[in-house]
Amino acid sequence: MRERVRWTAADSVPERAEVLSLQGMPPGAGVPPRIAALHDAALAAYLEAAEPRAIVGEISREEFAEVYRGAGRNAAATPLEAVFPRADRLALFTATVGRGLTERIRDLFERNEPALAAMLDSVASAAADRLATLLGPRYLAMAGDAGANGARVLAYSPGYCGWHVSGQRALFAFLEPGEIGVTLNPSCLMEPLKSVSGVLVAGPAGIHRFAPAFPFCAECREKPCRERIAALSGS
Amino acid sequence: MNILSEIGESLQRGEDDRVGALVRQALEQRCEPHRILNEGLIAGMDVVGEQFRLREIFLPDVLLAARAMYTGLDLLRPLLARDGVPTAGRVVLGSVHGDLHDIGKNLVSIMLKGAGFDVMDLGNDVPAERFVDAAREHGASVIGLSALLTTTMPVMKEVVELVRARGLAGRVRVIVGGAPVSEAWAREIGADAHGYDAANAVERVRALVAARG
Ligand code: B1M
Numbered sequence: 001m002r003e004r005v006r007w008t009a010a011d012s013v014p015e016r017a018e019v020l021s022l023q024g025m026p027p028g029a030g031v032p033p034r035i036a037a038l039h040d041a042a043l044a045a046y047l048e049a050a051e052p053r054a055i056v057g058e059i060s061r062e063e064f065a066e067v068y069r070g071a072g073r074n075a076a077a078t079p080l081e082a083v084f085p086r087a088d089r090l091a092l093f094t095a096t097v098g099r100g101l102t103e104r105i106r107d108l109f110e111r112n113e114p115a116l117a118a119m120l121d122s123v124a125s126a127a128a129d130r131l132a133t134l135l136g137p138r139y140l141a142m143a144g145d146a147g148a149n150g151a152r153v154l155a156y157s158p159g160y161c162g163w164h165v166s167g168q169r170a171l172f173a174f175l176e177p178g179e180i181g182v183t184l185n186p187s188c189l190m191e192p193l194k195s196v197s198g199v200l201v202a203g204p205a206g207i208h209r210f211a212p213a214f215p216f217c218a219e220c221r222e223k224p225c226r227e228r229i230a231a232l233s234g235s
Numbered sequence: 236m237n238i239l240s241e242i243g244e245s246l247q248r249g250e251d252d253r254v255g256a257l258v259r260q261a262l263e264q265r266c267e268p269h270r271i272l273n274e275g276l277i278a279g280m281d282v283v284g285e286q287f288r289l290r291e292i293f294l295p296d297v298l299l300a301a302r303a304m305y306t307g308l309d310l311l312r313p314l315l316a317r318d319g320v321p322t323a324g325r326v327v328l329g330s331v332h333g334d335l336h337d338i339g340k341n342l343v344s345i346m347l348k349g350a351g352f353d354v355m356d357l358g359n360d361v362p363a364e365r366f367v368d369a370a371r372e373h374g375a376s377v378i379g380l381s382a383l384l385t386t387t388m389p390v391m392k393e394v395v396e397l398v399r400a401r402g403l404a405g406r407v408r409v410i411v412g413g414a415p416v417s418e419a420w421a422r423e424i425g426a427d428a429h430g431y432d433a434a435n436a437v438e439r440v441r442a443l444v445a446a447r448g
Contacts, residue, residue, distance in 0.1 A: 023294045034249065035295045109341050112305050115249075115298035121338045165384055187333030187386045 001091070002057040003142055004180065007134065009050035012097060013043065014126035022122035042119035045108075050124070051098035052131055055177045056139060056200065058091045064199060067092070067170045068163065075162030079210040079225070080199075087203040088151055091139055094177035095131035096195035097124050128194040132157070139200045152205045152232060157198035158188075161225065162216050171197055205232040238264065239271065242307065243279030247286075249299025251306040258307040268314040272351065276307045280349035288434050294342075301345045308348070322353040324444040327369045328379040329357035330413075331390035339413055340381035342433040347379075350437045363393040370398075370407045377443050379436070380426075382413040391416070392424040399425075408443040412436055 101124045108117035136153035159165035168188045238261045245253045283300045286292045330340045337359045344354050380391045391411050408427040421429035430436030
């Protein structure tokens with residue numbers, strides 16, 4: 001199974017709190033009117049320029065083991081190597097909010113609108129991240145499984161949790177996401193910039209649980225895995 | 236309140252039109268451009284930088300203030316050039332080869348300009364030689380390098396090595412920064428400093444320029 005997904009810009013709009021946290025504002029901090037207005041202006045610019053889309057391609061566990069190995073630069077032990085062999089199904093994905101946003105952000109900087117440029121950057125970043133989350137239920141639906149058996153989908157990305165960022169090369173070679181306009185440069189940077197890639201892992205909630213006590217966890221600033229694991233028991 | 240303090244306070248509130256009007260008024264009152272810059276705009280931006288460091292205000296406020304700073308600076312720039320007023324120092328800045336992200340680098344650039352530095356922004360995807368050529372050509376004392384991914388960090392090492400190979404070590408200092416970049420990495424590659432955020436980058440660049448004398 002391989003499918004191209006399109007969303008409306010409105011579908012991909014992130015929560016304001018998420019955007020403001022990328023602007024360094026702690027959760028619960030009061031939002032002064034001038035910052036709320038800036039956020040609203042950035043949102044309007046996002047809705048004009050965003051073209052969110054993705055490509056999802058299923059992959060067997062054996063094939064994924066090969067992709068995951070990549071160029072052999074992963075950490076010695078990683079959570080994903082214990083998660084994916086227990087999955088019901090796996091799919092590679094690439095998602096983007098489009099090229100127009102990068103240009104819009106650059107243009108705003110050049111026109112001396114740094115506050116709006118940076119706010120739009122944060123909106124676009126949070127939106128790109130959101131696409132990976134939106135793909136979860138979408139993937140279950142594509143696979144004809146509404147998650148009735150308690151299956152959950154979580155996305156794991158190269159560059160996180162010991163999966164070396166160079167792993168994007170093998171991922172791109174398998175998925176070939178060029179048709180949605182996403183390319184990979186020699187440094188493993190995706191263009192357009194506001195893009196994400198990874199593997200969707202579908203299976204019982206339990207397979208996704210791990211203790212964040214790997215050596216690389218000490219350097220991780222955000223520890224997003226904790227929230228993701230906590231949300232598994234909540235839903 | 237004197238007009239220079241008024242400029243600083245308006246800048247802190249991000250009132251760009253008002254800052255423009257006050258700078259014009261100060262010029263009409265024959266206030267010297269370098270005083271408007273240092274005691275009005277830069278003094279205001281220093282307060283903003285300090286409030287940001289203490290987490291009393293956040294990035295959007297800093298950037299609204301920066302926009303106001305630029306409004307004032309645009310009016311002063313030709314006059315400062317005419318009077319031959321020296322800047323706080325010249326910095327060549329960019330995201331390294333293979334790296335297309337520039338938001339972090341842009342923020343560093345804004346804060347450095349706010350602190351009175353002359354910043355030559357080379358943009359993103361900048362090869363090692365261009366940094367060093369630009370520093371030599373324009374007499375910059377600091378090269379600032381930004382990277383988003385671990386895969387682009389090795390270019391920072393190339394720049395440091397090239398600075399040495401061209402005999403510029405000591406005269407040209409290198410500061411590195413970006414999400415995956417650490418103090419330890421800076422030491423490992425022989426860079427002169429690491430900046431963990433834009434405000435810290437200003438402090439570190441100031442120290443590098445001061446150390447150079
Ligand atoms: C000259 O002196 C100096 C001094 C200071 C300097 C300096 C120079 N340059 C910067 N600074 C410093 O000052 C600036 C202002 O305070 C700061 O600049 P920054 O650019 O760091 O900060 C920006 C203003 C705001 N910060 C950011 O925009 C980055 C924040 C984090 C959370 C992040 C985000 C938001 C995003 N990302 Co991603 N992302 C992460 C980041 C983790 C983190 N905590 O930083 C990082 C950078 N990402 C990472 C990864 C892996 C990825 N991301 C990806 C995607 C994304 C989003 C699209 C969702 C979004 C956009 C990023 C963007 N910049 O456009 C992918 C790549 C995208 C691509 N185009 O190829 C992808 C590869 C994931 C994937 N497979 O999909 C990691 C890199 C790890 C590595 N090994 O290289 C990462 C560190 C997260 C992690 N694992 O912890 C300082 O670093």
